Structures are given as structure tokens and as C-alpha cells.
Amino acid sequence: MAALSIRGLSKRYANLEVLKDIALDIESGEFTVLVGPSGCGKSTLLNIVAGLDRPSAGTIEIGGRVVNDVAPKDRDIAMVFQSYALYPSMTVRQNITFGMECRHIPKAEQDAAVANVAKLLQIEPLLGRKPSQLSGGQRQRVAMGRALVRNPLLFLFDEPLSNLDAKLRVEMRMEIKRLHQRIGATIVYVTHDQIEAMTMATRIAVMHQGSVQQFADPDTVYRFPANLFVARFMGSPPMNTMPARLEAENDGPVVVIGAGRVDELRLRLRGYDAAAPFVGRKVVFGIRPECIAEGSRTFSSEAPVLVEAPVELVEPTGAETMVLLRLGGEPAMARISPDIRPAPGTSAVFALDTRRICLFDPETERLIA
Amino acid sequence: MIYLAVSLIAAAWLAPLVVVVLNSLRTNEEIAQGSMIGWPQHLAWSNYAAAWSGFCVAETCAGIRPYMLNSALVTIPATIFSTLLGAIAGYAVSLWRFRGDNWIYGIVTLGLFLPQQMRLLPWTIVLRDVGLINTLTGLVLIHTIQGLSFTTLFCRSYYVAIPHELIRAARIDGAGFFRIFWRIILPLSGPILIVTVIWQFTHIWNEFLYGVTFITGQQQPVTAALIALSAAVADIPQHGVQSAAVIIAALPTLLIYLLGGKYFVRGLTAGAVK
Numbered sequence: 001m002a003a004l005s006i007r008g009l010s011k012r013y014a015n016l017e018v019l020k021d022i023a024l025d026i027e028s029g030e031f032t033v034l035v036g037p038s039g040c041g042k043s044t045l046l047n048i049v050a051g052l053d054r055p056s057a058g059t060i061e062i063g064g065r066v067v068n069d070v071a072p073k074d075r076d077i078a079m080v081f082q083s084y085a086l087y088p089s090m091t092v093r094q095n096i097t098f099g100m101e102c103r104h105i106p107k108a109e110q111d112a113a114v115a116n117v118a119k120l121l122q123i124e125p126l127l128g129r130k131p132s133q134l135s136g137g138q139r140q141r142v143a144m145g146r147a148l149v150r151n152p153l154l155f156l157f158d159e160p161l162s163n164l165d166a167k168l169r170v171e172m173r174m175e176i177k178r179l180h181q182r183i184g185a186t187i188v189y190v191t192h193d194q195i196e197a198m199t200m201a202t203r204i205a206v207m208h209q210g211s212v213q214q215f216a217d218p219d220t221v222y223r224f225p226a227n228l229f230v231a232r233f234m235g236s237p238p239m240n241t242m243p244a245r246l247e248a249e250n251d252g253p254v255v256v257i258g259a260g261r262v263d264e265l266r267l268r269l270r271g272y273d274a275a276a277p278f279v280g281r282k283v284v285f286g287i288r289p290e291c292i293a294e295g296s297r298t299f300s301s302e303a304p305v306l307v308e309a310p311v312e313l314v315e316p317t318g319a320e321t322m323v324l325l326r327l328g329g330e331p332a333m334a335r336i337s338p339d340i341r342p343a344p345g346t347s348a349v350f351a352l353d354t355r356r357i358c359l360f361d362p363e364t365e366r367l368i369a
Numbered sequence: 370m371i372y373l374a375v376s377l378i379a380a381a382w383l384a385p386l387v388v389v390v391l392n393s394l395r396t397n398e399e400i401a402q403g404s405m406i407g408w409p410q411h412l413a414w415s416n417y418a419a420a421w422s423g424f425c426v427a428e429t430c431a432g433i434r435p436y437m438l439n440s441a442l443v444t445i446p447a448t449i450f451s452t453l454l455g456a457i458a459g460y461a462v463s464l465w466r467f468r469g470d471n472w473i474y475g476i477v478t479l480g481l482f483l484p485q486q487m488r489l490l491p492w493t494i495v496l497r498d499v500g501l502i503n504t505l506t507g508l509v510l511i512h513t514i515q516g517l518s519f520t521t522l523f524c525r526s527y528y529v530a531i532p533h534e535l536i537r538a539a540r541i542d543g544a545g546f547f548r549i550f551w552r553i554i555l556p557l558s559g560p561i562l563i564v565t566v567i568w569q570f571t572h573i574w575n576e577f578l579y580g581v582t583f584i585t586g587q588q589q590p591v592t593a594a595l596i597a598l599s600a601a602v603a604d605i606p607q608h609g610v611q612s613a614a615v616i617i618a619a620l621p622t623l624l625i626y627l628l629g630g631k632y633f634v635r636g637l638t639a640g641a642v643k
Contacts, residue, residue, distance in 0.1 A: 052537050073543035085538035089556030098552070099542035146542075 002064065003028040003154055003186040004049065009058030011044055011210075018044050020211045022058065026203075031180050031187045035197040036207035037233070042190045045207070046156055049188065051075050063153045073102070078147035079156040082163060084139045086131035086146075093127040096146050117145045120179075137168045144179070157189040161196065173199060194234045198222065206230045223356070228365040231286050231358060237322070239358065240292075242330035244285035246278045246359070255285055255359065258328025265328035267305060267354050274369035275359050283368065286358035289322070292334035295349035304351035311342045325350065393417070393612035400608045413609060420614035433614050435587065436594035440574055441621070442505050443590055447512035448569040452562060454513065455520020460554050462521070463528035464536050465546070474525065480518030485578050488515070496583060503584055511583075512573045519572075520565050527561035528554065563629045571622045591618045 004026040011019040018041045026032050034042040047053040049060055051072035060067050067075050078099075086095050093114055100110045118124045121141045131139055140160060147155055160176075161169045177200050180187055191197060197204045198218045205215045206229075214226035225231035231239040245256045249268075253275055257265040269275065275283070291299075298304055312331070313324035321341060323334040325348075334350055342348040359368040392400060393416050394409040422432040461467075462474040492511055493502075501507030531554070539549045574592075581593040589597065595611075595618060 047537075050537070050541060052540065072537075072541045077541065079538065079541050081534040081538060083532050083534050085532065085534035087535065087539070087553050089553065098539070098544070102543035102548065146538075 002026065003030070003062065004188065005061040006045075006049070007059050007061075009045075009048065009055050009060065011041070011048060011053070012056045018210050019048075019055070020209075022212055024205060024212065024215060026186065026188065028186050029184050031177075031189065031200055031202045032205060033189045033191060033197040033201035033203075034205045034207055035191055035194055035233075036213075038192055040207040041210040042192075042207045043158055046079075046158055046188065046190045049154075050077055050079050050156055076153040077156055078150040078152040078154075079158065080143045080147050080160045082159040084131075084143040084160075084163075086139055086142055088131055090130070091127065092123065092129055092131070092134070092142050092145075095131070095142060096127075096149050099146070099150055113149050117149045120148065121145050136164050137172060140164065140172055144176070148179075148183075153186065155185050155187045157187060159191055160189075161191070162193070176200065195236065198234070204234075206233060208233070224367060225286075225358065226367055228284060228286075228360050231360070231367075235288060237289055237333045239286045239288050240327075240332040241284050241286045241360070242327065242332065243362065244283055244328075246275060246281060246283050248279045253279055255283065255357070256328075257285060257330055261329050263326075263328055265307060267352065267357070269354065269357065271355070272357075272359065272369040278359070278361070278368055282362050284360040284362050284365070286360060287332065287352070288356065289333040289335040291353035291356045292323075292325070292327075292332060292336075293351050293353075294336040294340045295351050297337075297351045299351065299353040300355065305354050306349055307352055308347050308349050310347050311344050314341055314344055316341065323348075389612045389615055392608050393616050395609050416609040416613035417617065419610045420617055433591055433594055433617060436589055436591040437618065437621075439505060439584075439588060439594075440590040440592070440618075443508045443512065443580075444570055444573045444621075447509045447516065447573050448566055450509070450513040451516030451520050451569050452565045455517055455565060456524045456555070456558060456562065457550060458517065458521040459524025459526075459528050460550055461546075463525045464531065464533065464554070474521070478518050478522045480515065481522065489578070489582060492579070492583070503588060505584075505588060507583055508579060508590070511579055512569075512576070516569050516573070520569065523565050523568070524558070524561055527558070531557065567625050567629045570625050574622050 002025050004024070006022055006024045009019060009022040010017065022045060024032075034045060036042050044053060048055050049062075051067065051070065055068070062075055062077065086092075087098060090098065096114050096117060097110045100113065105113075114127070115124075118127060121144060123138065123141050123145060126134060126138055126142065131142070134142065143160070157176075161172050164172060173196060176189075179185075180200075189196075189200065197206075198221075201218055203215065203217050204221045206213045206221060206226075208229050214221055214230050216224075216226075221230060221234055225234060225239070228241060231241060242257060245259050247254050247256055247266075251268075253269045253272060255267050255269055257267075293299075295306055307327065309325040309327055311323055311325050315322040315324075316338065318338060320338050321336050323336055323342060325332055325334055336342075336350075360366060361368055388406055391406075391409060394412045394414070396413045396416075399410060399413075420432055422434050458477065462470050462477075496502045496507045496511075499507075499510075501510060535553060536549060539553055544552065574590075576590075577592040577596075580590040581596065584590065584593065595614060
């Protein structure tokens with residue numbers, strides 16, 4: 001069953017169109033992450049789903065019921081906010097029961113529900129405290145408790161981790177994922193952090209300028225980004241992209257970077273049949289940093305493609321060494337073994353994983369193959 | 370230098386008060402023989418007793434006590450009503466978006482800029498039509514409505530700092546306009562309510578024009594009665610008693626400041642919730 005289904009949804013403020021013809025179908029039990037840079041409309045979309053904002057056009061169905069004209073409280077949703085939005089004058093317990101109080105649920109039932117949620121989130125010792133007496137991580141837990149206690153059809157998270165420091169964010173990220181695995185709730189989660197999207201989502205909707213660029217599972221989004229925006233937004237550092245030409249040789253298409261230069265790079269493509277119409281034309285060549293490694297690396301049983309390239313900059317991170325090099329004159333980041341440190345200004349041999357190259361149409365910016 | 374300047378300004382500011390306080394403690398004869406300014410030869414507390422309950426104003430000789438009561442009967446309800454209504458209005462215009470909200474807020478606060486004299490005639494017509502001329506209820510009505518401009522302005526400025534996400538969370542939790550106000554907003558409003566109450570109380574208590582225009586005789590608030598008190602004295606001027614009456618009349622506002630003063634400054638600068 002589709003827990004949430006959005007069709008033809010758009011939102012405009014005066015002359016500004018912030019959401020354009022959004023269509024999403026989210027299955028029950030899915031963890032969907034809406035990710036995009038600030039101003040892409042993801043939070044507006046979430047607010048519309050919550051009923052806190054009205055769409056200009058389109059329909060929203062939650063659990064098979066059209067909810068366009070249903071008040072937020074009757075949509076069978078719960079929301080966790082970026083600022084947590086805990087009621088400052090109430091205790092943690094009152095914060096959690098406020099919703100039930102509004103719906104006139106008997107006291108005994110409220111107490112049982114609070115006990116249940118408090119145990120799940122391990123916040124029992126905090127129940128008597130005020131939000132101001134809690135740390136950031138504890139507030140976050142309470143905010144989740146307030147959502148969980150409703151046991152809704154749909155959970156909405158609006159950048160819930162962005163107010164936490166880096167260490168706590170990683171912990172809470174795992175905790176939310178664990179929670180999802182345990183209770184199997186349907187979650188729509190908004191973030192601008194592509195790592196949160198990759199690590200938590202079962203499906204990612206990448207948004208940009210008011211429209212969904214790609215809606216797919218994390219591996220697909222990463223491996224086959226639908227367009228240049230997605231390729232450059234997902235991944236850290238992002239995918240290397242550079243202008244190139246596609247040429248035909250006897251045994252198949254070849255992508256040429258820096259054509260005509262002395263250091264021109266020619267890479268044979270295998271299994272890129274979809275690129276055939278672009279032979280003889282310009283393309284945008286894309287390769288992930290981890291697909292450029294030190295020369296001794298083997299990516300598969302096949303012999304790797306080896307390239308000698310000038311090294312410009314070396315950034316050791318501990319877990320790996322990032323190298324800025326040039327491929328056919330174009331800058332590219334490579335991710336190599338941590339103990340290998342090529343000297344800047346020299347040339348080194350790198351292995352390329354040519355099976356994972358992406359080609360984009362330079363005009364439409366869409367993925368060709 | 371700064372201290373000197375500040376001290377001089379303070380002295381100039383306080384001089385009339387000092388004169389009044391000193392005179393309130395001198396007997397009438399003493400003032401009549403000497404000048405208006407001078408140290409009391411002995412403390413004449415009797416002036417206060419006379420001013421409170423014995424002195425004759427107009428035709429009755431009950432001091433200013435009944436007029437103090439009149440003022441209280443106007444000031445207390447008008448302060449409470451205008452503060453509460455202002456808080457609700459400020460909450461509505463700051464935290465709930467609706468069509469024309471800024472216009473409504475603008476029109477309400479426009480009231481701050483209308484001179485009092487300009488409003489006299491319209492109020493006369495209103496009070497006449499609702500039959501509240503020469504009643505304390507009429508004054509309560511005037512002060513409640515006039516006060517709204519100010520209380521709305523103050524409460525709104527305070528509430529705009531409250532994160533909108535609180536309202537959204539409460540709406541999803543199923544709370545409506547008034548439940549959110551009572552359970553979430555009002556408990557956060559302590560500082561601003563104290564500021565508003567102090568302000569309203571002081572202004573309504575000290576208000577004179579409406580009191581003297583719409584009310585006559587026994588119903589007058591104390592500010593209007595004080596004038597009657599000085600005018601009524603035909604024989605010899607009773608400066609001592611008059612001074613004492615002025616001080617008694619000023620005491621309630623002074624007390625309000627002393628009790629809530631520290632919140633006043635805090636409330637003016639406080640930025641809601643963090």
C-alpha cells in the first residue's frame with residue numbers, strides 16, 4: 001500500500017514557483033529522504049504533506065485517503081522539527097502527552113503510551129525535566145518520542161539532526177535508522193546532507209529548484225545519477241565531471257578527454273551501448289573519485305586501465321589520500337590508499353575503473369549511460 | 370563630569386517631587402507663613418490622615434479615599450482586559466498568518482498615534498449611545514480599547530521571537546488557536562505581561578482627560594478629584610493636605626513599579642525562548 005502518494009503537486013508564491021509538478025509514491029515501511037541544497041523546496045514539500053502549508057495544485061494521499069482539505073492533526077502524521085519545537089513550559093512527559101491530551105485520550109492510556117516510548121528511547125529519567133534542562137541529543141530524543149507516541153501512518157522529519165554537533169549527529173543518525181528497522185515505520189525525512197541521505201534512506205528523492213531530479217534507491221542514485229546535478233550533489237567529494245568527446249574506433253566507442261592535446265586521454269568503453277547515438281559528439285565525462293586509484297589497485301578480474309597523470313595536490317585524511325590530478329588537462333580528484341603519497345609536481349600512475357564511468361548529454365545534462 | 374551632569378539632571382527632575390513631599394509634612398500655617406519651599410519644622414503626619422479620609426472635596430468630606438477606590442475600579446479591570454486582549458491579538462498577528470494580518474496590526478497600532486483630544490468626541494458619542502456616560506464601566510471600556518493598541522504592539526514584538534515551529538508542532542498535535550495560547554504561549558509570556566501590566570496600570574491610573582470629561586461628582590477617578598480638591602478650597606489654600614493627597618494618589622503606580630520594575634527592563638529586552 002502506498003503510505004504517501006503525491007501527484008501533480010506545485011506551489012507558487014506570487015511569481016515564484018517553489019515546487020513544480022512533484023509526483024512521488026512512497027510505499028509503507030519505506031525510509032524516504034528528500035535531499036537537496038537549501039531553497040530547493042524540500043521543506044515546503046514536507047510542510048504541504050503535513051498540512052501546514054497549502055499546495056497551489058495537485059493532490060496528496062496519505063494511506064490511500066486524499067488529505068488536501070484535512071487538518072494537520074487529522075492526517076495521521078507526526079513531525080519532528082529542526083529546532084525540536086519542544087514546548088518550553090512543559091515537562092518532557094507533558095510534551096509527549098500534549099497531543100493525546102488534545103485528542104482526549106484517557107489518562108491511563110496516556111501513561112502507558114509514555115512509558116512505552118520512554119523505554120524505547122531510553123528517556124525515562126528525563127520525564128520530569130523541562131526542555132531547557134536537556135542536552136541537544138536528549139531534546140532530539142524527546143522530539144522523536146513525541147512523534148512516536150502517536151503511532152502515525154507517516155513520520156515526517158524536517159532536518160532533525162542539523163542542530164547537533166558532528167559526533168552526536170552520527171550517533172543519532174544510527175539511532176534513527178535502528179529505530180526505523182525496529183518499528184518499520186514509514187518515514188519521510190528532509191535533509192541537505194547527502195551523507196544522511198545515503199546512509200539512512202531506502203529511497204532518495206534528490207530535489208533541485210523545485211523539482212525531483214531523481215527518485216531511486218541510494219545505490220542507483222550514486223551509481224547512475226540521473227543528471228549532472230545529482231552527480232555533483234551526491235558523494236563527497238562529488239563526482240569528477242569534465243568535457244569530452246565520444247569517438248568510434250574499430251572495437252567500440254572511445255571517450256576522449258582533452259582531444260588534440262599531447263596528454264589527451266582515450267578510454268575504451270565497454271557495455272555503453274546507450275551512448276551509440278553520441279558517437280562523434282561532445283559529452284560530459286563523469287567518474288567518481290574512488291574509481292581513480294593508485295596504479296597497483298585492481299578493481300575487478302580484468303586488468304585495470306592505467307594512466308599516467310600529473311599530481312597537483314595531495315590531501316591525506318588518514319583513512320585515504322585524496323589526490324588532485326589532471327586527466328587530459330582537466331582537474332579530477334582521486335581517492336587512493338592512505339599510505340601512498342605521490343609528490344605534488346610529479347607524475348604518477350593511476351588505475352581507472354572504466355566500468356563505472358558516467359556519460360552525460362552536455363545540453364540536457366541528463367545521463368546517457 | 371558624566372556623574373555631575375547626570376546628578377544635575379536628576380536633581381532638576383526630582384525637585385518638584387521633593388517640594389511636594391516636604392510640603393505634605395508641613396502644617397498649613399507653616400507654609401502660609403514661610404514660603405512654598407522649606408524644611409518641615411516638625412513632621413505633620415496629620416496631613417495624610419486628612420487627605421485620606423477627612424478632607425472635603427466638592428460637597429463631601431471623605432478625603433480622597435472614595436476616589437482612590439473609583440480609580441482602582443477602573444484601572445484594575447481595564448488593565449487586565451487590555452493586557453489579555455492585547456496578548457491574544459499580538460499572538461494572532463505574530464504567530465498565525467492570515468489574509469490581511471499586517472493590515473489589521475497596522476490599523477490597531479495606528480491608535481497609538483492619534484492624540485487623545487481627537488478621540489474625545491467619538492467616545493462621547495459611543496458612550497452616549499451605549500448608555501455608559503458618567504459610569505466607571507464606560508471608563509473601563511475606553512481604557513480597555515485604547516490600551517489595545519499598545520498592548521498588541523508590545524505582545525506582538527515579544528511573540529515574533531517565538532519559533533513558528535512551536536505552533537506547527539502544536540497544530541500537528543491537534544491543538545487549536547486558544548489551546549495553543551493557553552498552554553504554550555501564555556506560560557512563556559511572564560515578562561511581557563508584567564511590562565504590559567505596569568504600563569497599562571500606570572497610564573490608566575494617571576489618565577486625567579477622560580476621567581474629567583466623562584465623569585462628574587462622586588464617580589470621578591482620583592486624578593480628576595485632585596483638581597476638584599484644589600479648586601474646592603475657597604478660604605485658605607491647604608497646600609499641606611493637597612501635597613499629601615497627591616502623594617497618596619501617586620503611590621499605587623509607584624508600588625507597581627517597585628514590585629515589577631526589575632521585570633520591566635528584563636521584559637523589554639528579553640528575546641522570548643531559547
